[in-house]
Amino acid sequence: MAAEDDDYFAKSFFEHVDKSVSQYVSELGEAVAIPSVSADLPRHLHDIIEMMEWTKDYISRLDGWVHLLPNPQGKDDHGHDLPPILLAEFKAAKNPDKKKTVCCYAHLDVQPAAKEDGWDSDPFVLTERDEKLFGRGSTDDKGPALSWLWVIEAHRKLNVDLPVNVKLIYEGMEESGSTGMFEAIQMLSKDGEFLSDADFFCISDSYWLGAQKPCLTYGLKGLAYFSVSVQCCGQDLHSGLTGGSVHESMTDLVRLMSSLIDSSGQILVPGILDDVAPVTLEEDALYDGINFDCEAYKDEINVSSVSNKLLHEDKKSLLMAIWRFPTLSLHGIEVR
Template identity: 45%
Template sequence: MSYLKFKKIIMSLPGPLPTVFDQVDKNKTKFIEVLREAVAIKSISTDVTCRDECTKMVLWTKKKLEALGATVELKNIGTHVIDGKTYPLPDVIVGYLGNDPKKKTTCIYGHLDVQPANLSDGWLTEPFELVEKDGKLFGRGSTDDKGPVLCWLHAIESYQNCGIDIPVNIKFVFEAMEESGSEGLDELLYDVLKPSGFFNDVDFVCISDNYWLGTTKPCITYGLRGMCYFFVEVECAAQDLHSGVMGGTVHESMADVVYLLNSLVDKDGKIIITNLYKEVAPIFDGEKEMYENIEFDPIEYKKSLGAHGLAHNGDKIQLLMYRWRYPSLSIHGIQGAVWEPGTKTVIPGKVIGKFSIRIVPDQEPEVIGKYVVDYLNAKWAERGSPNRMKAHMVHSGRPWTADPKHEHYAAAARATKHVFKIEPDMCREGGSIPVTISLQEASGKNVMLLPVGAGDDMAHSQNEKINVKNYIEGTKLLAAYLYEVGLLK
């Protein structure tokens, strides 16, 4: 791009954004180095041996916020028990920057913990050493969620470095247990922060903990599926048996659990469980048109997955609707069965089939749990096996949706256009972020997911990365978001 064209684009931006964006660009190298520091902290919340690292990450972030002038508290959320031992949960950062009653107030949520990662898992680089290659920043937490959290901090810093007043008041809720189910956070939100009035002056809630649908076009997310996870346990004997000695003399547990799992969903992915679709929210006016306009190529999607075929005959609208706004059932495995390579001839004495259902508005976990257990008990009665069977829901999270026509979303769409010069897609996602609905209920305000990372960032997987462009332009996006929200009446 020529200098004159670049200058023309910059000067077309409203208010302070040309100056702020220029400041972001000037600090690109510095911002990458800050991310390098964050990635080096092994804040793996699922590994209790890394609990000190989680605390280190919390304290590191607290220091960064205080350097920006934020008032910060560390909230103790207690302990939890793992394998009979009690461990402290890392503190939650709660704070604010600015308290001007004339300004709007945005509450920002993010998480500082990460998934486990080892070089031996198939990483091409050390996962806790940020490596820049081909315009990509590889490292655990780079996109989930340390990078986006830092984008917020960099956006604030860029305003301050220009001597420009931040357009809104900002409140912060940053935790370090999200990858472990956000243990203790709901109690803090509902029982401490809400009664204390923390959310009283909050106008909007914004979360950057998700990704674009693809790799080129930005989006804004207004819905997530929830999840119900189930175990179905079948026991045929008090111990494993030898198939050559006992085969043919017992009703085998594996045959029973395979029968039950096979009764859940048909070959096209339709869930067979009675009443499962009963509470699914109807399609609202204009919803199908929204799907039609979303940038999504089923052929490229199939290729990116390495899939042999797609459901629903590869129809774009049907694929998106069944990925986001309809429930899906996935069978994940059978505990107790032989999984090692080779030809072991054991009859498992007890096996546990594991499956989950991604639920959608207006489905409630407790209701879905009853449908599933009742259905499996009925199928078990049909089976007529003498074995012991127990079906139960292990854990769950509710679905979330917001109004994509809300002024909050319109402000974010304008912010996106300032940076990327394109109207963002309004999307749902198939995954689950339970804290989203918790923040919506605790605050009583509109909640939005405003992603920074791209759809190929490989969060939770090997070689997690964030593109340098997404990291830097994402910082501009959040700066523009603060500006646009500040204009709302």
């Protein structure tokens, strides 16, 4: 009967989802309307807290345990108060002590957005266009964060017990460096604390391979972040008066940056591939059956280079470049 029960629940679940689409869109619209921009805390701290409280109330309505943990760092480097971190838990009704615990991570803050940035509609008004939903945070990351609550709600409405215990940890500073999260995780991972009994972690901040098939991400490459400062003189100089007489910081910086990577995407740093495992025949074959369209991907990310080409034109090379091999990106130059 177990298999039959699973089939029945799967059918009922998808029917429930189809019937609830308008609810999901409406609630996502409520979340998108809260401009929880973490890059501007003096202006938007109250919006991030409002987003946290909105989510806390939703969890409470689902009879979950929920708590807003004060940010361990208290204030940022500029003395601004930091938003709390949301912790929540939904235990299985039957034999919770014998079931695994999954902790799901997401964030409720967003990047800045304004219509003059190039949006076709107000970024904080969820707008449907061409069968797609547009709004800041709709996919990164309020939609995925809400999806976990909709899963819990579906189990509740269908009177089906959770197959695992579910914990949630939602932050409000991911778009600005996750300030306070490192300290919070260290504290919450100690014996008897919130994260100590988590068997698995799921990051709800990923993407699909295309418009047709979901993607289950089971590993991440990791990230190393560096900054470089170049100074030529102890004061600002006028290029019309001193140009040609000193080594200029911007010129030297651009030359330095160009020595790290070439125009084909090849990293020029010696030894960068020494610790990268070679591609096996078995791994190579895994890419053959992946549903991915390079042209659709190019359109999706709106490639605007002079050549109108990606660095790799075949599916396998492109996906390996994205997923398994090191990459190097230059993210900006700031003049002080």
